[in-house]
Amino acid sequence: MDSLLKHMVDMTGHRDHTMLDISVISAVQELAGAAQTRVFSIATVRGQQFIRSRAIINSGSPARMEAHSDHHGASAPILVCSELKACLARHDTLAERIGADGARTLWLPIWIGDKADTCLEIVHPIPFSSDTLHVIKGIVSVYRNFQNLLDYSERDSLTGLLNRKTFDDQLAKMLQAASHADMPLAQERRHPVSTEKQWLAVIDVDHFKLVNDKFGHLYGDEVLILIANLLQSSFRAQDRVFRFGGEEFVVLLRSTSLDNARRIIERFRSNVAKYDFPQVGNVTVSVGFVSICVSDAPVAILGHADQALYYAKSHGRNQTCHYDELVSSGLLATVASNDTAEFF
Numbered sequence: 001m002d003s004l005l006k007h008m009v010d011m012t013g014h015r016d017h018t019m020l021d022i023s024v025i026s027a028v029q030e031l032a033g034a035a036q037t038r039v040f041s042i043a044t045v046r047g048q049q050f051i052r053s054r055a056i057i058n059s060g061s062p063a064r065m066e067a068h069s070d071h072h073g074a075s076a077p078i079l080v081c082s083e084l085k086a087c088l089a090r091h092d093t094l095a096e097r098i099g100a101d102g103a104r105t106l107w108l109p110i111w112i113g114d115k116a117d118t119c120l121e122i123v124h125p126i127p128f129s130s131d132t133l134h135v136i137k138g139i140v141s142v143y144r145n146f147q148n149l150l151d152y153s154e155r156d157s158l159t160g161l162l163n164r165k166t167f168d169d170q171l172a173k174m175l176q177a178a179s180h181a182d183m184p185l186a187q188e189r190r191h192p193v194s195t196e197k198q199w200l201a202v203i204d205v206d207h208f209k210l211v212n213d214k215f216g217h218l219y220g221d222e223v224l225i226l227i228a229n230l231l232q233s234s235f236r237a238q239d240r241v242f243r244f245g246g247e248e249f250v251v252l253l254r255s256t257s258l259d260n261a262r263r264i265i266e267r268f269r270s271n272v273a274k275y276d277f278p279q280v281g282n283v284t285v286s287v288g289f290v291s292i293c294v295s296d297a298p299v300a301i302l303g304h305a306d307q308a309l310y311y312a313k314s315h316g317r318n319q320t321c322h323y324d325e326l327v328s329s330g331l332l333a334t335v336a337s338n339d340t341a342e343f344f
């Protein structure tokens, strides 16, 4: 019982999804005496379900995060766990596979509302006793509630998008991980190591004050919600969309080429321009984007994207501008300061 309480205190002491994952698999592993415990994400891409391992613990070893770049490998079609696929289709909470040697693999999807995008997997050489199963289910319930709470604190209440604080955390983590690992971030702006990079786009609704003034704040709010929906449907599952504040949004685009980044951003911009907003009619957005360099400070990366956005705003709006192109064509100037570049 002491051990269970210790794990509960540990799990609920975290303010971070990764640490919560690590503590839940450590708790399950110890309390169930499992051979292996894993937590993975379940994502649907073009109608197909995939699983992606997030953290794992093997008997006798410490728990660890599953390190992988955001784009390549690491995902497996859910068909490798056919029992889990069937369980998800039934909206059920438990699936089991019995191996030829009698070993059990247990899957416990974490349902939040009618969505399960996280699952625990426990491998055990023999069947679990009903008491152990009861404890595991209890841990899963605490994990689900706490994940729900963390999710709530990371999101903007109007649009449901990730909020500014989450953006700050995720960009800092992305830069930190890239500086320790061989991730496809540009090392230096003039010498990219790969044609695939991470990108940051800042999006601002054009003349949004006019929408509020003419139609009122409720219609203004509805426009923001509909733009958030268009953002989520226009970008890919591995990209991250944030509401930065007011009528400004930020997208982190993962591992793609300049041409792809531009095409995806332009697809979104034109989706907004074509959309018939109830009552309000036509709304447009301007976008500034930049490649993320591991050597740049977050404030400099945002500053560059903002400069490109400002250029788009002051040259007609309803357009996408790429920071590096503006600089190389002489339309924006940079001044080298101590360790970053600044603009005037």
Ligand SMILES: Nc1nc2c(ncn2[C@@H]2O[C@H](COP(=O)(O)OP(=O)(O)OP(=O)(O)O)[C@@H](O)[C@H]2O)c(=O)[nH]1
Pocket (backbone or CB within 6 Å): 158, 204, 205, 206, 207, 208, 209, 210, 212, 216, 217, 218, 219, 220, 221, 224, 245, 246, 247, 313, 317
């Ligand atoms: N309805 C609504 N309005 C908001 C919200 N947050 C910020 N705003 C409004 O967004 C407007 C932003 O106006 P400005 O910064 O002047 O920019 P703009 O009118 O979009 O003009 P440009 O950016 O130059 O195209 C202000 O009127 C804010 O009150 C919100 O959550 N809901």
